[in-house]
Amino acid sequence: MLVIAGVSIVFHNMSGDSAVGSGSQVALVTGGYDHTIKLWQAHSGVCLRTMQHPDSQVNDLEINPNGQMVAACGYQHIRTYDLASANPDPVMNFENIIKNVSRVGFQENGQWMYTGGEDCTARIWDLRVGRPFQCQRIFEVPAPVNAAVLHPDQSQIIVGGQTGIIHIWDIRTDHHEQLIPEAEASIQDIAIDPEGKLMAAVNNKGNCYVWSLGGSPPRPVPRTKLQAHKKYALRCKFSYDSTMLVTTSGDWSARVWRTSDWSLMRELRHDSQRWVWDAAFTLDSRYLFTGSSDSYARLWDLEKGTLEREYCGHQKSITALAFRDQAV
Amino acid sequence: MATYDNKAWLLKNVRDAFIATDDTGLCEIVMAGEDFSKIYQNKAMEEKKRDRDKVLYQPSTSRGKGSETEDEDEKEVVTQFDPYPDMEDSDEDEPCPSYPRFTDEMVHRQRSNTAQWLDKKELALKKAAKIKVIKWEDPPAPLTAEQMSEVFTKVNIVKPEKKKSLLAEMLEKCPDLPHRQYLEYAKFDGTAQLGLPTKSFKIFMTMLPEKHQNYPLIVCVIASAKIKDLIGFTCYKYSIEHPDITLGSVHDYGLYIAEDDGEVDWAFPCLDNNEPCSKFGFTCLGLDLKRKESNSCPIADFEMNSFTCFPKASVSGQSNVNTSRQKTGDSDTSEIIRAMNTLNEGNRSKLGFQSGVVTDASQDKLYRVQLLHKVRANTPVQLGITLDTIEVVPLVTNKHAFWARPKYFLHSMNSVAWCQILEAKSSKTTFRIVYSPSHDISYHDRNNSVNVNLYHPNTIYKKHDFECEHDTARKIVDKVNTILDLRNSPCRREYKSVKEKKLQTRTSFNAKHMS
Numbered sequence: 001m002l003v004i005a006g007v008s009i010v011f012h013n014m015s016g017d018s019a020v021g022s023g024s025q026v027a028l029v030t031g032g033y034d035h036t037i038k039l040w041q042a043h044s045g046v047c048l049r050t051m052q053h054p055d056s057q058v059n060d061l062e063i064n065p066n067g068q069m070v071a072a073c074g075y076q077h078i079r080t081y082d083l084a085s086a087n088p089d090p091v092m093n094f095e096n097i098i099k100n101v102s103r104v105g106f107q108e109n110g111q112w113m114y115t116g117g118e119d120c121t122a123r124i125w126d127l128r129v130g131r132p133f134q135c136q137r138i139f140e141v142p143a144p145v146n147a148a149v150l151h152p153d154q155s156q157i158i159v160g161g162q163t164g165i166i167h168i169w170d171i172r173t174d175h176h177e178q179l180i181p182e183a184e185a186s187i188q189d190i191a192i193d194p195e196g197k198l199m200a201a202v203n204n205k206g207n208c209y210v211w212s213l214g215g216s217p218p219r220p221v222p223r224t225k226l227q228a229h230k231k232y233a234l235r236c237k238f239s240y241d242s243t244m245l246v247t248t249s250g251d252w253s254a255r256v257w258r259t260s261d262w263s264l265m266r267e268l269r270h271d272s273q274r275w276v277w278d279a280a281f282t283l284d285s286r287y288l289f290t291g292s293s294d295s296y297a298r299l300w301d302l303e304k305g306t307l308e309r310e311y312c313g314h315q316k317s318i319t320a321l322a323f324r325d326q327a328v
Numbered sequence: 329m330a331t332y333d334n335k336a337w338l339l340k341n342v343r344d345a346f347i348a349t350d351d352t353g354l355c356e357i358v359m360a361g362e363d364f365s366k367i368y369q370n371k372a373m374e375e376k377k378r379d380r381d382k383v384l385y386q387p388s389t390s391r392g393k394g395s396e397t398e399d400e401d402e403k404e405v406v407t408q409f410d411p412y413p414d415m416e417d418s419d420e421d422e423p424c425p426s427y428p429r430f431t432d433e434m435v436h437r438q439r440s441n442t443a444q445w446l447d448k449k450e451l452a453l454k455k456a457a458k459i460k461v462i463k464w465e466d467p468p469a470p471l472t473a474e475q476m477s478e479v480f481t482k483v484n485i486v487k488p489e490k491k492k493s494l495l496a497e498m499l500e501k502c503p504d505l506p507h508r509q510y511l512e513y514a515k516f517d518g519t520a521q522l523g524l525p526t527k528s529f530k531i532f533m534t535m536l537p538e539k540h541q542n543y544p545l546i547v548c549v550i551a552s553a554k555i556k557d558l559i560g561f562t563c564y565k566y567s568i569e570h571p572d573i574t575l576g577s578v579h580d581y582g583l584y585i586a587e588d589d590g591e592v593d594w595a596f597p598c599l600d601n602n603e604p605c606s607k608f609g610f611t612c613l614g615l616d617l618k619r620k621e622s623n624s625c626p627i628a629d630f631e632m633n634s635f636t637c638f639p640k641a642s643v644s645g646q647s648n649v650n651t652s653r654q655k656t657g658d659s660d661t662s663e664i665i666r667a668m669n670t671l672n673e674g675n676r677s678k679l680g681f682q683s684g685v686v687t688d689a690s691q692d693k694l695y696r697v698q699l700l701h702k703v704r705a706n707t708p709v710q711l712g713i714t715l716d717t718i719e720v721v722p723l724v725t726n727k728h729a730f731w732a733r734p735k736y737f738l739h740s741m742n743s744v745a746w747c748q749i750l751e752a753k754s755s756k757t758t759f760r761i762v763y764s765p766s767h768d769i770s771y772h773d774r775n776n777s778v779n780v781n782l783y784h785p786n787t788i789y790k791k792h793d794f795e796c797e798h799d800t801a802r803k804i805v806d807k808v809n810t811i812l813d814l815r816n817s818p819c820r821r822e823y824k825s826v827k828e829k830k831l832q833t834r835t836s837f838n839a840k841h842m843s
Contacts, residue, residue, distance in 0.1 A: 026495045036520060043498035044505055046568055050520030088520075092460045111479055123464065126479070135479045136467045155482035171480045196485045240488055284493040295515065308499065312514040315524075315550075326494035 027083060027324045028289065029070050030297050031058025032277075033316035037072055037081060040311050042289075042299070042323070047313040051081045051088050060103045061322035065110045070322060073101035078115055078125075094125065103148040114157055116148030122159045122169065139169045139176070147190040147201070151213075160187030160201055168220070179220060181209040191245070193238035198223070198259060200245055202233035208247050210262070224262050228255060235278050239285035244302070246288060248276035254290050256302060268300050270307065277318060283325035291318035336368035345442045506574065507567040513560030513578070518548035525551040527606055531562050532590035534614035535581065536573065541590055544612070545569075551606035555583055555599045562615055576617075586614040594619075595721075595736030695804055696723070697796040700758065706795065713807055716741050718761060720792065737792070741815055743767035745789060745823035747808040749801060757801035761808065762791045767819035787822060 031037040037051040037058060056074030063070050063083070069091070071080045076097050079090035099118035106113050112135065116122045122145055124137035143161035150157050159167045164187055166179040181187075185203040192199045192213070199211045199220055206229035211220035228236075229249035236247045244265065248254040254276045256266040268276075274293035281288055287308065291297045297311035297318055346355040471479075518526030530544035547562050560578045567575055582598025592614035599608060693713050698706040699720065712719035720737040746762035764787050794801070812820050 026498065038520070042495050043502050044568075045508065045511065047514065047517070047520070087458075089455055090459055092462060094462045094464070096463045108483070125462070125464075128479075134467070135471060135475060136465060138466065152485045153482050155480060172476050172482070194485075194488050241490060282493040282495050283491050284496050286493065286496055287499075310508075310511055312511045313517060313520070315515060327491040328494045328497055 025067075026326050027063060027067065027070075027322075028297070028311070029061050029063065029083075029322045030291050030311065030314065030318045031061050031072055031320045032291070032295070032314050032318040033057045034295075034314050036314065037061065037070065038311075038313055039070075039083060040297070040313075043309075045309045045311050047311070049086065049088070050313075051090070053077075053079065053090075058320045059100060061320040062104050062106060063322045063324040064106050065108055067324050071104045071106070071113060072320070073104040073115060073117075075100050077101070078104060099144070102144075102146050105148065105150050107150065108152075108154055114148060114150060116145035116159055118144035120144055120161070122148050122157055124157075124171065137171065139167075139174075141165070141167055146186060146188055149190045149192055151192055152194055152196040158190050158192065158199065160190045162186045164203065166190065166201060177219075179211070181222075181225075182207060188233055189235045191236045191238050193242040193245075193259070194240055195242050198238065198242065198245075200236045200238070200247075202228060202236045202247055204232050206231050206233045206249060206251070208233065208236060208245075208257075210245075226257065226262060228257070229253070234276065237279055237281065239281040240283055241285045244281070244285060246279045246281070248279050248290065250275045252276065252292075254279055254288070256288065266300075266302055266305050268298075268305075270294075270298065272296075273298075275317070278321040280321055280323035282323070283327055289321055289323050291321040293317040297321060336372070339368070345440075349442055349446060506571050507564050510560050510564035510567060510575075510578065513557055513564045516549045516553040516557045516561045518550045518553075525606070527551045527553075528611065529558065529605070530588075530612045531583070532586055532592070532612070532614045533566065534584070534586070534590070534592050534616040540570075540573065544590060549605060551604070553605050554601065555603055555605055555608075556601040558605045559583060559601070559615065580617055581615055582618040583613045583615055585610050586612045588612055590614065592616065593735065595738070693807065695796065695800055697794040697800070697804070698756075700793040700795055709794075711794065711804065713804065713811070714741075715811055718744055718763075718808070739763045740767075741811055742817040743819055744808070744812060744817075745819050746827075747805050747812065749805050750793065752798060752801075755797075756795045757798045758793055758795045759801045759805050760791050760793050762789050762823065764789050764819050764823070767817070787819075787826075789823065 026042050028040040028042040029037060030040065031053060035053050035056065035058075037053050038047050039049040039051070040046065041048050053072055053074060056077050058072050058074050060073050061070055064080075068082065068084055069080045070083055071078065072090075073079075076099065078094035078097060078101050080092040081087070081089075082091045094115075097117065097119070101115050101117040103116040104113065105115075111126075111128055113125045113127055114122060115125065120141050120143060122139040122141070124135065126135040128134070139157070139159065141159055141161055143163035143165065145159055145161050147160035148157055155171055157169045157171060159169060161167075164180060164182055164185045166181065166187060168177040168179070170176065181201060182203055182205065185205045185207065188202050188204055190199065190201045197212060197214045199213050200208055202208045206227065208226040208228035210223040210226070212223045213220055215221065226247075228247040229251045232250035234248045234250065236245060238245050238259070243259055245257045245259055246254055247257070252269060252273050252275065254268040255264055256268070257263065258265050268288070268290060270292075272294045273290075273296070276290050276292045278291045279288055286301065286303055288300045288302055289297060290300065295312070295314040295316055295318060298307055299309035299311075300306070301308050343359060346359065350356065518524070518528070526548050527550075528546060528548040531547050532544045533540055545562060545566055547558065547565055549558050549561050553561065556578065559581050563575050563578055563581070567573070582601070584592045584594065584598050585596050586592045590612070598616075598618060599613070695711045695713070697709060697711050699709040699722075700706050708723045710719075710721040710723055712721065718737075718739045718741065720735075722736060743765065744761060744763045745767075746760070748760055750758045750760050752758075766787055794804075796804075
């Protein structure tokens with residue numbers, strides 16, 4: 001390869017970028033209906049690797065806290081993949097699962113993993129080496145689970161399901177509280193801001209409900225209700241600085257809301273985008289990734305409202321996306 | 329593939345296959361008591377015995393004859409239950425002509441489905457061995473308070489401080505990327521497909537300066553990608569690897585058939601942009617700007633018996649394939665035409681028209697001859713001789729075998745050095761045309777060397793050998809030689825002098841040897 005000027009140096013990093021596991025790199029991972037998971041070089045838009053996710057679409061992706069692994073969940077499958085090696089196959093396969101697993105996430109030290117699925121449960125998988133399954137936990141709810149999120153204090157998992165009930169499960173005591181923001185509307189996603197002060201949930205009517213969690217004990221207090229989208233909402237996420245909330249939807253758009261006054265900050269729309277399934281902020285909350293049914297992932301500059309990068313390579317819809325940024 | 333018609337033999341094989349490939353051993357248990365092949369075999373023995381007994385106890389006049397052939401009968405009476413001889417317990421059986429006998433040499437069929445299946449399974453097992461399988465297990469006992477506090481500790485949330493993103497920094501460093509214009513073609517990447525058929529090509533970047541053409545770009549696309557997608561993906565891949573080189577619009581490029589060494593065969597038009605790439609058998613292609621193909625009469629359309637139109641060459645030496653190849657001076661051409669016309673007037677009465685001659689333009693003739701190859705069978709070609717060029721167009725009857733077609737040649741008359749009859753056989757005459765690629769102007773054109781040095785101390789001469797009827801051969805040789813003599817090109821002069829020198833050394837050697 002001819003190396004001329006600065007651009008090539010950047011490209012030189014390309015091969016090194018596959019060593020995401022070193023923890024010094026940025027990783028963007030997408031997955032979807034084509035049964036593959038792709039690792040991208042986020043700044044150039046080049047696909048670095050493709051991993052196989054046989055027999056199932058990818059419902060959710062999460063990079064583990066040390067950046068070595070990505071967990072993917074789908075129909076009857078939870079798998080983890082090594083991001084640092086060139087292995088296209090999973091390294092771990094969690095079996096004996098029925099139905100769709102809709103969400104996966106990690107405890108902040110990577111000691112355990114939690115999942116929520118259509119078998120009406122949320123589960124905690126003990127990942128510690130040498131003490132297998134000692135602390136497995138299971139939490140059963142009456143309806144299929146669409147959303148599960150871990151509170152930043154690591155002691156509660158918020159589970160939302162098809163009947164529209166949000167369960168706040170205290171892991172240590174097994175106590176749980178219920179919230180019903182809207183009758184007969186399926187909860188599609190739940191998010192808690194990194195400071196643990198706000199909780200948002202979106203439903204299949206396109207509505208977004210926000211609660212304050214500030215008090216002690218942290219009891220959710222209704223804060224606001226947004227008519228976020230006219231159609232089915234799919235995801236919601238807070239930015240790292242808690243100033244923004246993004247909601248994505250089947251109305252072919254992603255919308256970014258200011259958490260200060262709940263006003264609409266940006267509407268991210270692209271002519272060919274179709275359903276926007278997932279989104280992720282960068283660490284400085286300036287950029288946002290979206291993944292959509294047109295099989296493209298996109299990077300948007302939220303300050304300028306411009307489309308910065310496109311990630312093309314998937315054969316079918318991108319339904320899940322995970323991004324790990326690095327502080328400098 | 330072999331065909332088996334013996335039930336017992338088939339049964340035994342099917343049975344064995346089941347038992348051999350079943351890891352659980354269940355098949356063996358299930359089928360333990362029912363080895364039909366053995367049952368059939370026993371039945372066959374009984375039947376044979378019965379037949380023999382019949383013969384033995386037959387009170388007949390042909391008794392003597394029967395006893396004579398007794399042993400033979402035993403072997404030749406073949407019952408429906410007889411196994412193939414390679415079955416166990418049938419060693420004593422003699423080969424019997426009524427069955428196909430599979431000797432070791434004959435049994436050379438492909439690996440059986442079972443074997444292939446086993447291979448696949450083994451591969452899957454190996455793959456699976458690397459994957460750690462974790463099954464859900466309910467906790468054996470309620471967790472102790474200690475365990476609880478160890479794993480499920482509540483942490484104090486620290487307000488995340490404002491951080492600078494590494495990605496943002498990288499984005500700033502890398503403002504725009506050349507491959508972005510080809511991004512839509514990225515999805516045709518075949519290297520990362522699960523279950524989709526893919527196809528790989530070696531693509532030479534013919535449109536780039538020569539220094540970038542040394543190595544082909546290996547491109548793997550999904551088989552359903554069209555040629556235009558392949559072009560787009562090639563540009564995408566190339567611009568990622570070589571961000572310093574600017575490529576043009578995908579629509580301006582065409583893919584041309586090329587040799588292993590990257591030399592493009594310009595005789596063929598570029599591949600149709602809208603055809604799926606899986607349709608083509610070529611693996612080596614050259615990417616270049618699309619050329620104007622004003623007369624798109626593809627060579628494949630020539631029929632063996634009626635090749636009436638031949639749009640390539642004309643008096644002016646213009647070619648529809650590549651105009652840059654025939655830059656011979658018009659002035660000397662017209663002179664030669666005049667000379668030729670006088671020549672032809674004399675010849676016409678003598679020779680008349682041969683069957684191979686299609687056009688009656690005196691300076692532009694087409695002949696149907698056989699091109700001889702060293703190894704392969706001869707191929708029918710159309711030899712076009714004009715004042716400026718010699719053109720060898722392969723004629724192929726089978727249009728579907730487009731890729732298997734022999735090569736097309738176009739030589740400037742200035743690069744042709746020699747033409748002579750080699751051998752006159754009973755029905756056909758073979759003749760040879762010697763040419764030098766280094767004297768071909770188009771050759772230099774293609775290689776972008778501006779200063780054409782016509783002096784080549786080590787000129788390489790190549791040859792084509794043809795075969796056709798005596799008269800036609802004589803006529804072609806005469807014609808070519810007339811043109812060559814009239815032109816008296818440097819190439820011909822050089823070749824002549826080399827030939828003379830060779831002749832001299834040979835005679836001098838002989839003289840020395842004799843003395």
